Amino acid sequence: MRLILATVALAALAACSGANNASTSKNTTTTTTAVTAAPSPVPSGQVVKIGIDLPLSGGDASVGISTEQGALLAVDEAQKEMPRGFTLQGEALDDSVQGVHNPEQGVSNVRSFISDAAVLAVVGPYNSNVARAEIPVTNAAGLAQIGPSVVADNLTIGPDAAQLRRANPSLNTFFRVCTTDSRQGSALAQFARSLGFKRAYIIDDNETYGLDLADRFEKDFANDGGSVLARDHLAKNTQDFKSLLLKVLAAKPDVVFFGGVTSTGGGLIRKQMFSVGLGKIAYMGGDGLADLATVAAGQADGSYYTLAAPNAEKLPAAQAFVKAYRTKYNADIGPYSANAYAAAQVAAAAIIRAIKNAHGEAERAAVVANVASTKLETPIGPISFDKYGDVTNPVLSLYGFKNGQSYFIRQIQLKL
Template identity: 35%
Template sequence: MSVNQVNRVLLVVAAAALLVACGKKEEAASGAASMPVVKIGHVGPVSGAIAHLGKDNEYGARMAIDELNAAGVTIDGKQVKLELMAEDDGADPKQGTAVAQKLADAKVVGVIGHLNSGTTIPASKIYSDAGIPQISPSATNPKYTRQGYKTTFRVVADDVHLGSTLGKYAVGTLKAKNVAVIDDRTAYGQGVAEEFTKAAEAAGAKIVAKEFTTDKATDFNAILTSIKGKKPDVVFFGGMDAVGGPMLKQMKSLGITAKFMGGDGICTAELLKLAGDAIGSEQVFCAEAGGVEGEGKAGMDKFRADFKAKFNVDVQLYSPYVYDATKVMVAAMVKANSSDPAKYLPVLAATADYKGVTGPIAFDEKGDIKNGALTLFTYKGGKREQLAVIR
């Protein structure tokens, strides 16, 4: 056989191999294309002052979706591809309802979100009208699950539990007699401040000042100067870390030595950066809605390590709850043999024994988590330090 003939044979073999490879790729692509897509929405503020919390939430959802797709999800005998539709509500109620309508129009089968109570509550009507199940990983205002909607769920304890626990702690453990309360006028901030106030007064404290600011404010000198003259033992702030950090700095500059308390909105790693040295040591006390203890710590530690390895950032606050909420929703679809909201919604509502990284998940008749935990924290030595898990 001549050299030219050999070359021609080699070319024919190579061409045949290429056609086979292309055929396999086309077959794989065709298989992927024919796989049913199940769209799940996620909404949080990935722009604005608390974008770090919104992105944390989104990462939690993406981590759950990626893991589920990698493991393979079969619904009614068919493997499906889960797809996350992530939207930004900017922590603004109007923007929140706009993106809620966008997700409803896109026929998502469920929504994880929103982050803030102020966006979660108005958006919940749109999801309810569309029959779309909604699980909030972080909205704590009691009103959210008390509107009579069958589509609303949450995987964290509400403000009644959160605020009252902090109020009792302020008086019983921190021995506060005089307390000043500030809120940011949002649904979350007002809600948690009101519950804190009730509990602190019931425990014997005197509320010496009630002030308010906004969730976008940066100057608190007027209200803090007024508060300083009333000599509070504790200043409670209902709001988020983006406002709480600068407020702590201004408290220090004015010489206010009162303990600073707040809910899960300030209970973040970011507060250390936002407050700087004004955070002090055992000067700030806060509670996070949720918490694990005992054997559950190993699962949470693994989640945090996997999260850091995947996104190269530490967990901020709510991402483990988003992760669990996403997996609980998909588990209900699998159990119901359907991603049709009307068919899997009753199964989701009946969730009673799901074991998540944040602990056991079961819903009551309103959609609230049963036996929800709270974790108390303080800041010490430049780190957030856990004090106790309370149920």
């Protein structure tokens, strides 16, 4: 008996570490000491830099590098607008350790940007958990940071975000050109109602991302006249969702909404919908379902998902960027290339204004203020920020599946 208890305890231990291995943890908290470096202004006739922190090796490299290239392209193009005597450079650092984006490495990269007086703004990181570790550091240093792709809600809004800004509570230094996780829920609710769906059954994977997304969908779908039949949460490490889906079947929904990602149940739920007789019912979720077809193949048909960014390939305003990117890198843009380009554009514009206003000196504080008051046309639309650092005109893109392939449906502009 004692042996059994011991082994169960060990198994629980293994469970903790195993779960950490499997999912990219979205809630890494890192205590950071305030950085008190107060670099002197960059004098005229010097190099100024935009630091770029992204995962550039390992599993995230494919998206990381196309994101980096988007940012570097904007830096290149901003060069000709720089005041005389100033050169703008992009300096990229990799936040991957052993192939995985790493919050500690991100912090170390940001610290090295902070200690280099020439760095006036940072573009990045790619991942929300890295951002969570970095924001307190850039906030303490008063260095502007613009995220191209970090979509976790609580980086900008709410008590968690306030906690990230504790070193300098009155100063917001973190901005993002993408929208947030949960706004995908709003976009999906709007789309579901536009398809005439009235009865939604909502399931989430009980993780931060999935819960936020499902909460927002639930609220907006109900406000928009739809009826939410029930809300269910999944248990971890489960393969069998048929019991749950039998319950869903009995509730007779028009649409099943899933808050979560393919690997926490999103893929299996779609497949198992077919085995309980729900195969003809529509299935929806956020960007976590973007890779649904890799698991469900043809059974993904009839499913929809959003990305928290516009589809730059299809945006009229982005065509020049798409072409320039192709010319320079001889490759198609990646999912967040346009966002990174826009983020670097925002940073460069703020730096240029700061130098001009200070008559040839560039200060980090002025750059932060300029970013906050940005009004800029970018390939992904006009960008301006609210007081939390979120974009005021979020555009998302909507996709569906046909013959086991994802296809673009349209952009959704959210009314806030």
